[in-house]
Amino acid sequence: MSPMGEKYIKKLYQHLRQLPEEEREDAVMEIKSHIVESVRNGRKEEEVLAKLGSPSKLARAYLGDFYVRESSMHPLFLIKALLLYVTSGFLSLIFIPVLGMLSVTFGIVSIIIPILGLLRTFGASWIQMNLTPTYEVPVLLSFPFALLVALFLFGLFWICWKALRGYLTLLSSAHRKIILSSHVR
Structure with a gap:
């Protein structure tokens, strides 16, 4: 060698x-x-x-x-693993799909809104931007307004994405701790 x-x-x-x-x-x-x-x-x-x-x-x-x-066959490991999977399993049924869908939705919408604002600025009259039922955003301000809304939605996307990653990291670190703490020497 x-x-x-x-x-x-x-x-x-x-x-x-x-x-x-x-x-x-x-x-x-x-x-x-x-x-x-x-x-x-x-x-x-x-x-x-x-x-x-x-x-x-x-x-x-x-x-x-x-x-x-x-x-894997140590009794303490089995008890801790069971508790982790029972508690995190139920929460995962809620957190993972909700945060995943919110992050995808906010991400896609934050891309589409500036495009719609640009189209409205250049004459797409079928696109409406109403702040209230009586006030509509002026056509010349459509793109800047759409950019502000898109930045806000991108911020929501970022928060949801970070929360999802944080939750998954928390689960994996809890799983790792159970394995390491139950290690029989």
Whole structure:
């Protein structure tokens, strides 16, 4: 194995420090034999290392697999996971579709409104912009008014999108915490 391959294996070993020593050695030996076997079969070592990805990402995959294997049957894990999925499952039925639809709707409308304002400015009389039942936006102000409305709607889109991403991140971090806290050493 070349110095580049040895350096890769050394970094992988360092990133696997959270694993028990036996698991760590097994993972490193598995990757080392994969590299050697691939080179023996005619592939370039650089190509094999590129396919494996960075040592840190590969180590995270091994760590994740280990945590799931070790934690999935632990009673505390099962209780915490059940509580997470029951409570978040009901909320997810509401939050995810509502925030998703609102963000998509606000995003699309924030694109369409300036186009309609521009069309109205240049003579599309079928487009109406009424602020109240008795007051209509003057034709020359249609585009600037549409831009203001579009900016407001884009702000709502951004808020809904961030809320949706935040909720999904919260769920995934809660799931990760359950797995990590139930890890049996």
